[in-house]
Amino acid sequence: MTTYLDKATENHSGIKFSLAPMEGVVDATMRHILTRVANVDLCVTEFLRVTTQLYPPKVFFKNCPELLSGSHTQSGVPVVLQLLGGQPTPMADNAARAVELGAIGIDLNFGCPAKTVNNSDGGAALLQYTDRLYNIVSAVRGAVPEHIPVTAKMRLGFNDRSQMHENASAIQSGGAEKLTVHGRTKKDGYKPPADWEAIKEIADGLRIPVVPNGDISSVAAFEACHAINGASEYMLGRGLLANPGLIRELRSDSGEFSWGELLPFILEFQYAEMTIGLRKHQGHRLKQWLAYLKTHYAEAATFFEQIKRLKDPELLEAALLEEIGRYPA
Ligand SMILES: Cc1cc2nc3c(=O)[nH]c(=O)nc-3n(C[C@H](O)[C@H](O)[C@H](O)COP(=O)(O)O)c2cc1C
Numbered sequence: 001m002t003t004y005l006d007k008a009t010e011n012h013s014g015i016k017f018s019l020a021p022m023e024g025v026v027d028a029t030m031r032h033i034l035t036r037v038a039n040v041d042l043c044v045t046e047f048l049r050v051t052t053q054l055y056p057p058k059v060f061f062k063n064c065p066e067l068l069s070g071s072h073t074q075s076g077v078p079v080v081l082q083l084l085g086g087q088p089t090p091m092a093d094n095a096a097r098a099v100e101l102g103a104i105g106i107d108l109n110f111g112c113p114a115k116t117v118n119n120s121d122g123g124a125a126l127l128q129y130t131d132r133l134y135n136i137v138s139a140v141r142g143a144v145p146e147h148i149p150v151t152a153k154m155r156l157g158f159n160d161r162s163q164m165h166e167n168a169s170a171i172q173s174g175g176a177e178k179l180t181v182h183g184r185t186k187k188d189g190y191k192p193p194a195d196w197e198a199i200k201e202i203a204d205g206l207r208i209p210v211v212p213n214g215d216i217s218s219v220a221a222f223e224a225c226h227a228i229n230g231a232s233e234y235m236l237g238r239g240l241l242a243n244p245g246l247i248r249e250l251r252s253d254s255g256e257f258s259w260g261e262l263l264p265f266i267l268e269f270q271y272a273e274m275t276i277g278l279r280k281h282q283g284h285r286l287k288q289w290l291a292y293l294k295t296h297y298a299e300a301a302t303f304f305e306q307i308k309r310l311k312d313p314e315l316l317e318a319a320l321l322e323e324i325g326r327y328p329a
Pocket residue numbers: 020021022023024025045046047082109111112153182213214215216235236237238239
């Protein structure tokens with residue numbers, strides 16, 4: 001049976017680019033906008049933290065509203081649901097339920113460094129216990145139908161990378177079909193640079209595909225990472241939020257977006273935010289995205305300074321409309 005993994009390959013003869021899961025940043029609204037604008041081939045949801053409970057359906061739909069539309073964004077890009085947790089049975093039960101509700105793939109998070117996550121047992125903390133990685137992957141693999149890919153995402157290690165090969169092998173032996181590797185340990189946090197050589201070393205020891213991730217934020221960075229890894233898929237996070245034209249540039253389809261070309265998408269994002277949650281929070285995500293954009297666009301930095309104290313969502317909308325007037329596409 002064809003899975004979303006094969007579909008993405010059919011759609012693009014060349015290299016695939018997935019959008020990194022980013023809790024609190026890349027939610028369904030951001031996935032909707034970025035898959036419209038940024039030529040992404042695959043998305044992974046923010047992690048859904050599993051402790052002991054089997055979640056009711058509404059929890060899955062909140063994490064991944066795309067379940068209601070065949071697990072694809074409106075632009076037809078597949079979305080895989082990510083689980084994070086340390087106990088095999090609840091992870092397996094929740095994975096099975098996610099699939100019953102329409103998940104087309106399950107990704108397992110073995111990379112999250114957040115303290116709250118590690119205290120409640122999951123994410124990068126598990127990289128200290130190779131056997132637990134195996135137990136979780138194999139329990140999830142056994143709980144979901146064969147045609148549903150189970151994949152994983154890991155860092156190089158917790159405090160150091162001494163277990164990186166055995167961890168990756170355990171994830172493969174447990175039945176994962178693909179492994180994304182963020183080229184840092186938990187201890188490294190987000191300190192640059194990501195180690196793309198170490199990712200290649202891991203890939204050389206596995207038969208499943210490895211997706212390099214970390215600091216692929218420019219054409220030059222991609223070329224350097226690709227020269228080392230020669231992978232068929234790469235995962236991009238912060239770099240794509242800062243420069244949504246990055247994949248277009250990498251595919252040599254066209255150059256980066258001008259600020260004027262991006263603004264209508266940013267306005268659309270703000271309109272979507274204005275339909276969600278409490279009014280007093282309806283500008284947070286816009287400012288959060290601008291904080292990424294301003295690392296790439298000088299105009300975004302200027303605009304951010306103008307709007308950073310505005311709280312009223314309608315004032316933010318008006319400021320965006322004015323900015324569109326200043327920078328026609
Ligand atoms: C704010 C934030 C939230 C993140 N949330 C997740 C998550 O939910 N699941 C996950 O596997 N990784 C998560 N990550 C890690 C990213 O997916 C990615 O591995 C990391 O940002 C490195 O890639 P980049 O340099 O392209 O951003 C998060 C990273 C950031 C900065």
